Amino acid sequence: MDRMLRPLHRWVWGDFDRRVRKLLAFAEVEGDGGRDILRAAELTPDPLLRRLYLEHAIDELRHADLFRQRGAALLQLRSARSEVDLNTNPLPGGHGLDDLAIEGEPDHRLLAFLHVAEKAAAGRFTIYRDVVQDDPSTRAIFEEILRDEVFHMNYTYTQLARVLPRSYRRQVWQARGSRLWKRYLRLAAAVANVLGSAILTVIYFVVLAPFAWLARRAARREPAGWIPIARAGSDSPTSQY
Numbered sequence: 001m002d003r004m005l006r007p008l009h010r011w012v013w014g015d016f017d018r019r020v021r022k023l024l025a026f027a028e029v030e031g032d033g034g035r036d037i038l039r040a041a042e043l044t045p046d047p048l049l050r051r052l053y054l055e056h057a058i059d060e061l062r063h064a065d066l067f068r069q070r071g072a073a074l075l076q077l078r079s080a081r082s083e084v085d086l087n088t089n090p091l092p093g094g095h096g097l098d099d100l101a102i103e104g105e106p107d108h109r110l111l112a113f114l115h116v117a118e119k120a121a122a123g124r125f126t127i128y129r130d131v132v133q134d135d136p137s138t139r140a141i142f143e144e145i146l147r148d149e150v151f152h153m154n155y156t157y158t159q160l161a162r163v164l165p166r167s168y169r170r171q172v173w174q175a176r177g178s179r180l181w182k183r184y185l186r187l188a189a190a191v192a193n194v195l196g197s198a199i200l201t202v203i204y205f206v207v208l209a210p211f212a213w214l215a216r217r218a219a220r221r222e223p224a225g226w227i228p229i230a231r232a233g234s235d236s237p238t239s240q241y
């Protein structure tokens with residue numbers, strides 16, 4: 001899928017502003033992921049996993065720093081040109097760690113989730129590294145981060161097989177399924193948003209204009225000024241009206 005989308009990735013990274021936005025968005029996702037994995041290290045009862053989670057968290061926080069520094073450096077480079085709008089993110093980040101939920105998750109579920117997310121990240125970062133050929137510094141960052149992501153992908157799988165020797169494969173498939181489902185929900189929400197806006201726009205132009213025309217026509221038919229009303233016999237003599 002990602003290979004098919006390679007021209008899209010090339011287009012996204014080909015633009016300077018989008019490149020800066022992506023780098024800063026990645027910094028956010030990696031930093032958030034790092035903090036969540038740090039929390040997982042606090043919660044796990046398994047001493048080996050605690051050490052590995054700690055190392056993993058340190059890696060992710062370093063990735064956040066690398067992305068942020070590179071984004072800032074690029075921003076400084078172009079400070080003379082027009083301002084970059086940093087509030088919009090055209091595509092989701094490469095890591096997928098933004099879906100991570102730590103509290104109440106057993107280690108095997110977390111490991112399966114991390115394995116799937118890291119594998120996706122490794123695939124994405126390989127593509128990003130290839131499409132930023134024109135920018136050796138950014139390329140070097142992807143190269144470096146990619147090595148860490150491959151390590152994360154492998155250790156999570158090995159540890160999952162250790163803590164859940166009988167059904168670790170099924171756990172990975174479940175994690176893949178839930179990741180796909182979340183992707184689908186995000187896509188469906190985005191499509192619903194677009195459709196909702198389109199339908200409301202159509203209603204605005206199609207329904208509102210005839211309604212305004214009818215209201216104006218009805219107003220023209222109303223006689224202006226005071227109108228005599230036929231007196232009804234049942235009116236109370238004491239009523240003010």
Ligand SMILES: [Fe+2]
Binds near residue numbers: 145
């Ligand atoms: Fe990372």
Ligand SMILES: [Fe+2]
Binds near residue numbers: 060152
């Ligand atoms: Fe990672």
